Amino acid sequence: MTDLQGLLTHLIRAKVKFIIIGGYAAMAHGSSLLTRDVDICCEMSRENLFRLQCALGSINPVHRMGSERIPLSITEENAEGINNLYLQTDLGQLDCLGHVQGVGGYNEMIKGTIEVKLDCGPCRIADLETLIRTKKSLNRDKDKEALLQLRAIRKRLREEAD
Numbered sequence: 311m312t313d314l315q316g317l318l319t320h321l322i323r324a325k326v327k328f329i330i331i332g333g334y335a336a337m338a339h340g341s342s343l344l345t346r347d348v349d350i351c352c353e354m355s356r357e358n359l360f361r362l363q364c365a366l367g368s369i370n371p372v373h374r375m376g377s378e379r380i381p382l383s384i385t386e387e388n389a390e391g392i393n394n395l396y397l398q399t400d401l402g403q404l405d406c407l408g409h410v411q412g413v414g415g416y417n418e419m420i421k422g423t424i425e426v427k428l429d430c431g432p433c434r435i436a437d438l439e440t441l442i443r444t445k446k447s448l449n450r451d452k453d454k455e456a457l458l459q460l461r462a463i464r465k466r467l468r469e470e471a472d
Contacts, residue, residue: 317404318330325361328353328406331350331444332348332405338435339441351409354416360384369399393407412443413440419440
């Protein structure tokens with residue numbers, strides 16, 4: 311089980327530039343689907359990657375793709391080529407994406423977000439329309455189910471606004 315609050319506390323305190331996307335963003339909008347990992351869109355600049363590494367250092371981040379669990383090690387030499395990070399930490403899985411299908415990179419994603427206030431500080435999540443766009447473009451079975459729920463939520467919100 312992933313400790314969302316714990317992961318977000320580490321990221322927010324280290325001033326990592328990120329946006330919550332995926333299952334937890336859908337849940338924040340009212341989806342009933344469960345998720346096991348935290349998906350975020352990150353600014354993949356060298357500075358932000360170093361903030362990310364610092365934020366996660368005490369919770370033992372390792373790369374979870376592949377058979378070897380290699381510890382996260384961002385250096386001046388490899389920071390330039392990082393697009394995505396799929397990590398396992400002591401607090402759960404964290405997927406850090408530099409590009410979100412259907413929307414684009416961090417600078418495009420940030421335009422379709424809302425800010426939420428958490429105990430550990432403010433945080434940005436994908437807004438409902440942006441989340442619907444990403445789920446529609448992914449077209450996986452689990453995203454199709456999320457898409458049905460998100461569209462129903464959007465319809466209900468529009469009806470309530472009328």
